[in-house]
Structure formats: C-alpha cells, structure tokens
Amino acid sequence: ITKPNYMIPVRFWIRVIINRCYDAVITAQGNGELASEKFRAILLCMTGQHTFDKDPSFKHLKSCSHSAPTVNWIFIPGGIGGRIYNRLASEVFTDKNIEDIKSVSWRLQTSTCESINALAWRYASKDLYFTRPGHEMRTQLTMIHWNYLKHTIADGSRPVVGKKSYNNPTSKRVVWRNVRKSMTHPWREDIKRLTYQREIDRLTRPLVPSAADPNLEEEWSSDEEGEDDALVPPPLTPTQR
Numbered sequence: 754i755t756k757p758n759y760m761i762p763v764r765f766w767i768r769v770i771i772n773r774c775y776d777a778v779i780t781a782q783g784n785g786e787l788a789s790e791k792f793r794a795i796l797l798c799m800t801g802q803h804t805f806d807k808d809p810s811f812k813h814l815k816s817c818s819h820s821a822p823t824v825n826w827i828f829i830p831g832g833i834g835g836r837i838y839n840r841l842a843s844e845v846f847t848d849k850n851i852e853d854i855k856s857v858s859w860r861l862q863t864s865t866c867e868s869i870n871a872l873a874w875r876y877a878s879k880d881l882y883f884t885r886p887g888h889e890m891r892t893q894l895t896m897i898h899w900n901y902l903k904h905t906i907a908d909g910s911r912p913v914v915g916k917k918s919y920n921n922p923t924s925k926r927v928v929w930r931n932v933r934k935s936m937t938h939p940w941r942e943d944i945k946r947l948t949y950q951r952e953i954d955r956l957t958r959p960l961v962p963s964a965a966d967p968n969l970e971e972e973w974s975s976d977e978e979g980e981d982d983a984l985v986p987p988p989l990t991p992t993q994r
Contacts, residue, residue, distance in 0.1 A: 762830060776791070783859045792854050797833075876894050915931075917931075
C-alpha cells in the first residue's frame with residue numbers, strides 16, 4: 754500500500770490505522786453498523802473531518818470520540834480526492850471491507866471457528882468422498898464431540914493442567930494457551946454399542962416369518978377352514994348317473 758513515493762507519509766500512520774480499526778470493532782461491542790461507520794470515519798478523520806451529523810449514511814456515529822488533532826503530519830495531504838486518499842480508499846477502506854467488518858467479533862476471537870473446522874476435518878476429511886447420508890452422520894458426530902468438550906469445561910471435569918506456547922503470526926509474538934485434561938469420550942462407546950446392537954438385530958431377523966410366530970395373525974379362522982373352496986364339481990359320467 755505504501756510502496757509509491759507519494760505514500761511515504763502514510764508509512765508513519767500504519768500502526769495508528771490498525772489500532773483504530775481494532776478500536777472500531779471493540780468499542781462497537783457487537784453492533785456491526787456502528788463498527789462499519791467507525792471504520793469509514795477513520796479515513797475521513799485523517800482528512801480533518803471529525804463530525805458526520807450532516808452525512809445521512811452515518812446513523813449511529815455523529816462525531817469522532819477524540820479531540821481534534823493538532824499535529825499536521827497525521828493529516829492526509831491533498832484531502833478528499835487526493836492520491837493518498839484514493840489509494841487508501843481503494844486498498845483499505847473498500848466497500849467489501851466496510852461490509853465485512855460488520856461481522857467481525859468484537860472480542861476479536863476466531864479460534865472457535867478454526868477449532869470446530871479442524872475437528873470437522875477429523876471426521877470428514879477433504880481427501881475422501883462421502884455420500885450425503887455419510888457426510889450428515891459425520892457432521893452430527895462432530896457436533897456431539899464439540900458439545901461434549903464444552904460441557905466438560907463447564908462442569909469442571911476437564912480442568913486446565915498446563916500451558917503451551919506458540920508463535921502467533923498475526924501479533925508477531927509468543928502467546929500461551931491452556932492445556933486441559935485429556936478426554937475419554939464415553940459417548941463414543943454408547944454409539945458403538947447401539948450401532949452393533951442394531952446390526953445384530955438386522956442380521957438375526959428372519960427373512961420369512963415362521964408359522965409359529967405368535968405375532969402373526971391367523972391367516973384363516975376355524976370357520977373358514979370348513980367352507981367350500983367354491984370350485985365347480987366335475988360333471989358326472991354315465992355310469993355315475
């Protein structure tokens with residue numbers, strides 16, 4: 754973004770712009786429309802515009818929350834319509850980013866989505882093909898697994914037993930995460946037992962019902978057995994006459 758020579762002044766603002774983007778999401782506290790308006794206001798703020806009450810597109814934000822800056826180097830040379838403004842608008846403050854920031858978690862947490870996706874890949878690998886019923890079954894197993902993990906955390910049966918460090922490429926620093934007690938997943942044994950029992954019942958079920966099956970209704974009653982079968986008797990021969 755700051756590669757052209759005319760963007761050299763912006764190189765000193767990169768960290769400020771990033772921090773204000775974080776501030777727009779966090780202070781909105783889940784209000785996507787407000788976060789989007791604060792995000793758009795960053796660019797206008799750097800041109801010296803700090804009130805937005807006359808702009809009908811700003812419905813939640815009417816002015817900047819800070820006092821007017823006094824240091825000239827944080828202003829965009831050329832103002833609105835200048836080369837720096839247009840480049841920032843086309844590279845950073847795009848229509849897509851203005852819309853996407855509405856759905857960013859104000860807690861700045863994406864680990865939950867990444868964790869459940871990683872868990873789903875264990876049950877339904879992208880390297881294999883599954884039929885629709887098979888894929889639906891594996892999706893259900895994923896959700897059972899995920900809900901059981903959350904349940905054991907809530908009831909205290911899976912406490913934190915240690916810490917593990919890793920390098921966060923986003924923040925460029927080492928962060929620590931909790932390591933919890935290993936799981937036993939007893940629900941898997943229940944599913945396996947029920948599946949085996951259902952398969953055994955299917956294999957041992959007689960294909961043709963037995964005549965001694967007490968669940969079968971009698972095909973004929975005792976009265977019907979003594980009745981004629983409605984066949985026409987053969988004609989009498991001359992000797993029989």
